[in-house]
Amino acid sequence: MNYKKGLWSPDEDRRLRDYILKHGLSCWSAVPGSAGLQRNGKSCRLRWINYLRPGLKRGNFSPEEEETVINLQAKLGNRWSQIAMHLPGRTDNEVKNYWNSYLKKRVTKAQNSDPHASATSSSDCTNQGPVKHEEEPNSQMISPATHVDIGGFSPKLTALNGLPRVLFGDCLQANGGDSLHDRGEVMTNPWHNTNPHGEASGQATDGTTNGYAGACMNGEMQAQPEALLQNQENGFFDILFPGLVYDGMDFCDREF
DNA sequence: AATAACGCCAACCGCGCGCTG
DNA sequence: CCAGCGCGCGGTTGGCGTTAT
Incomplete structure (x- = not known):
């Protein structure tokens, strides 16, 4: 089977989305055939998780999100999936990309300029780099702090703490x-x-x-x-x- | 205006883990 | 116990847009 690679077309997105919304998530390896896609199941899964899944928040990271990433990366290392659990609407891939392309440099730079400075003090430089904090509409975002230190964080707890x-x-x-x-x-x-x-x-x-x-x-x-x-x-x-x-x-x- | 360099990000790849027969 | 399969994770790559020269 020659699977198609590369960027997804709008039609492919539509097929995948429609199929999952209709049939739900079961076996990814069966999805391409059933949905009429020339992709492998892995690719479909990735596309769904990183792009098509409802609830994804796209766009710039807020200062709070940045700080959460920096804190958790220092604490957990490159466990992006775990870090992403603390950032509602963000995917591990997105967090990883953001770290590699931006935050890592910033943290390294901060550590070089002041070895004693905490890497978590990001609030003073949130207007640097590619992050454009327009009017922050996600000021009501679930506070990352509410997800931390609860041991085996479950997204369900987010909802249990009040209206999701x-x-x-x-x-x-x-x-x-x-x-x-x-x-x-x-x-x-x-x-x-x-x-x-x-x-x-x-x-x-x-x-x-x-x-x-x-x-x-x-x-x-x-x-x-x-x-x-x-x-x-x-x-x-x-x-x-x-x-x-x-x-x-x-x-x-x-x-x- | 052309093009080289750079940065971002979507997607691929390989590996490990868990489940099942 | 073991092999096969599906899934998830993290590292890496390649395409494309932007910026600099």
């Missing part, structure tokens, strides 16, 4: 459009084309609208166009699924 807050970029389309993009939002719909600055081009890649949120109930994913939304301000949504809470990290099998 989630950056639900995929839902934006459900609201026609929408003003978040117009404000230079840090979050973009992964089904939009984006430019390198994380600004949506305003046109879904496949020309369709995606007015639903993926959710997984009883092991089966379903479209949930109505199971939202409260408090859209600042790009956050309180998700109120009956019997299910989605916190943007791992959205299957969440029943409380």
